[in-house]
Amino acid sequence: xxxxxxxxxxxxxxxxxxxxxxxxxxxxxxxxxxxxxxxxxxxxxxxxxxxxxxxxxxxxxxxxxxxxxxxxxxxxxxxxxxxxxxxxxxxxxxxxxxxxxxxxxxxxxxxxxxxxxxxxxxxxxxxxxxxxxxxxxxxxxxxxxxxxxxxxxxxxxxxxxxxxxxxxxxxxxxxxxxxxxxxxxxxxxxxxxxxxxxxxxxxxxxxxxxxxxxxxxxxxxxxxxxxxxxxxxxxxxxxxxxxxxxxxxxxxxxxxxxxxxxxxxxxxxxxxxxxxxxxxxxxxxxxxxxxxxxxxxxxxxxxxxxxxxxxxxxxxxxxxxxxxxxxxxxxxxxxxxxxxxxxxxxxxxxxxxxxxxxxxxxxxxxxxxxxxxxxxxxxxxxxxxxxxxxxxxxxxxxxxxxxxxxxxxxxxxxxxxxxxxxxxxxxxxxxxxxxxxxxxxxxxxxxxxxxxxxxxxxxxxxxxxxxxxxxxxxxxxxxxxxxxxxxxxxxxxxxxxxxxxxxxxxxxxxxxxxxxxxxxxxxxxxxxxxxxxxxxxxxxxxxxxxxxxxxxxxxxxxxxxxxx
Numbered sequence: 001x002x003x004x005x006x007x008x009x010x011x012x013x014x015x016x017x018x019x020x021x022x023x024x025x026x027x028x029x030x031x032x033x034x035x036x037x038x039x040x041x042x043x044x045x046x047x048x049x050x051x052x053x054x055x056x057x058x059x060x061x062x063x064x065x066x067x068x069x070x071x072x073x074x075x076x077x078x079x080x081x082x083x084x085x086x087x088x089x090x091x092x093x094x095x096x097x098x099x100x101x102x103x104x105x106x107x108x109x110x111x112x113x114x115x116x117x118x119x120x121x122x123x124x125x126x127x128x129x130x131x132x133x134x135x136x137x138x139x140x141x142x143x144x145x146x147x148x149x150x151x152x153x154x155x156x157x158x159x160x161x162x163x164x165x166x167x168x169x170x171x172x173x174x175x176x177x178x179x180x181x182x183x184x185x186x187x188x189x190x191x192x193x194x195x196x197x198x199x200x201x202x203x204x205x206x207x208x209x210x211x212x213x214x215x216x217x218x219x220x221x222x223x224x225x226x227x228x229x230x231x232x233x234x235x236x237x238x239x240x241x242x243x244x245x246x247x248x249x250x251x252x253x254x255x256x257x258x259x260x261x262x263x264x265x266x267x268x269x270x271x272x273x274x275x276x277x278x279x280x281x282x283x284x285x286x287x288x289x290x291x292x293x294x295x296x297x298x299x300x301x302x303x304x305x306x307x308x309x310x311x312x313x314x315x316x317x318x319x320x321x322x323x324x325x326x327x328x329x330x331x332x333x334x335x336x337x338x339x340x341x342x343x344x345x346x347x348x349x350x351x352x353x354x355x356x357x358x359x360x361x362x363x364x365x366x367x368x369x370x371x372x373x374x375x376x377x378x379x380x381x382x383x384x385x386x387x388x389x390x391x392x393x394x395x396x397x398x399x400x401x402x403x404x405x406x407x408x409x410x411x412x413x414x415x416x417x418x419x420x421x422x423x424x425x426x427x428x429x430x431x432x433x434x435x436x437x438x439x440x441x442x443x444x445x446x447x448x449x450x451x452x453x454x455x456x457x458x459x460x461x462x463x464x465x466x467x468x469x470x471x472x473x474x475x476x477x478x479x480x481x482x483x484x485x486x487x488x489x490x491x492x493x494x495x496x497x498x499x500x501x502x503x504x505x506x507x508x509x510x511x512x513x514x515x516x517x518x519x520x521x522x523x524x525x526x527x528x529x530x531x532x533x534x535x536x537x538x539x540x541x542x543x544x545x546x547x548x549x550x551x552x553x554x555x556x557x558x559x560x561x562x563x564x
Contacts, residue, residue, distance in 0.1 A: 040260045135157060135472045
């Protein structure tokens with residue numbers, strides 16, 4: 001990067017961190033630290049909710065997901081608006097009435113302490129692991145740019161987030177997220193403008209969309225009912241609904257965002273506007289990935305988007321094979337480029353038959369190109385058995401580093417770091433809140449002062465910062481990062497949601513039955529993950545349904561035994 005890029009990057013990140021520390025200095029009690037003195041407006045809640053969900057993985061991995069598989073990933077969010085309405089009607093007034101610090105406090109009043117603790121532990125495990133991935137994602141970037149050790153980079157990034165989160169708590173998280181979201185969305189808009197501008201001499205925006213559509217990248221909705229298909233309308237509207245209900249209704253990293261609202265109305269409006277804006281936002285980010293795909297139909301893409309691994313392979317005894325594969329890839333690119341231009345000419349002549357002929361030829365060339373890419377990947381693996389062989393998360397990064405003008409490179413890198421900081425800070429704050437309130441204060445030391453629990457919350461923030469560093473170390477072994485986040489959530493969220501739905505709506509189910517049901521449900525979900533090929537979004541439905549069904553059965557059997 002140039003000196004101007006470094007100035008933009010460092011200046012942006014330093015301003016946000018310092019501003020957050022200064023603006024929220026001086027928390028004197030646990031309510032101010034964990035709930036921000038309940039002073040948030042609806043627009044701040046909405047931005048904070050969106051920023052918490054939109055981690056660096058959103059801006060780093062989703063464009064790569066769209067490049068590889070098209071727009072179908074957006075279907076995961078189809079159930080979200082419905083979930084926002086349900087949560088606004090049910091959970092928000094209940095949490096406000098009970099004046100809880102965490103969502104899991106409610107479970108003790110409805111069931112018992114062991115159910116509250118079990119749900120809190122499920123949250124801590126799932127969110128702790130997921131936060132490790134959100135820290136790992138931006139570490140890829142800085143380590144790739146500077147050649148730093150990946151683990152050292154992770155430590156540096158996490159340290160910055162821990163400092164201002166420890167300082168200001170929930171209010172620091174909310175205040176900094178507003179600036180971070182502004183930088184993130186502004187930077188992504190600039191990226192799209194640059195892509196369109198660079199393509200302008202070859203192809204218009206309208207023709208770009210047509211090309212992407214013909215090559216299967218604008219596949220927004222798939223109505224096929226296939227349980228093994230991760231992304232279709234049904235998994236999105238049902239599995240996505242259950243995932244969203246659990247995430248926004250029971251995950252403390254999100255619950256903390258809206259229970260800090262100054263009124264029930266402000267909290268509800270924040271959630272509802274998130275439901276209105278989330279799908280358009282994800283569409284926009286996915287569309288950028290599709291446009292990057294079109295860009296690389298006119299500009300030669302690298303043989304492997306992780307340039308560090310490619311260069312290492314070129315310095316190994318396998319260098320001749322890599323060179324030969326690169327030459328073959330270049331020939332295929334030239335043929336694809338020529339055929340893509342023919343397709344665009346056919347669009348403009350309204351020659352549908354010619355368009356379809358070009359489409360068929362491009363599909364055949366794409367299959368050959370995929371075969372070459374597979375050989376490149378296998379060769380890199382032979383050259384370095386420890387190499388990271390999944391490069392989709394490097395696609396958008398490669399475009400940024402090689403194609404963005406001076407100054408804008410720093411801005412786009414700042415986008416990814418801002419997203420990482422915003423998401424990680426809220427998750428750290430939630431992990432510390434639940435650990436302090438649901439575990440430490442409830443079951444370990446219940447007679448402390450306000451100052452004691454304030455200091456304990458800060459200490460738990462530091463402790464979780466250390467733990468997620470450990471989780472981040474193994475993140476490199478996972479598949480596409482955005483998928484890994486949602487898979488981890490789906491392994492636990494269905495069970496947590498089932499517990500809360502039983503608490504809200506099924507008064508017949510009592511504490512013993514729901515506890516047994518929750519354990520059975522979680523074991524069932526884990527069995528589905530390890531022993532079947534069921535799409536992970538369905539885990540949310542399975543886990544939730546098992547809690548309700550098994551809970552009812554246990555309660556029925558228990559009552560019959562009492563009668564006998």
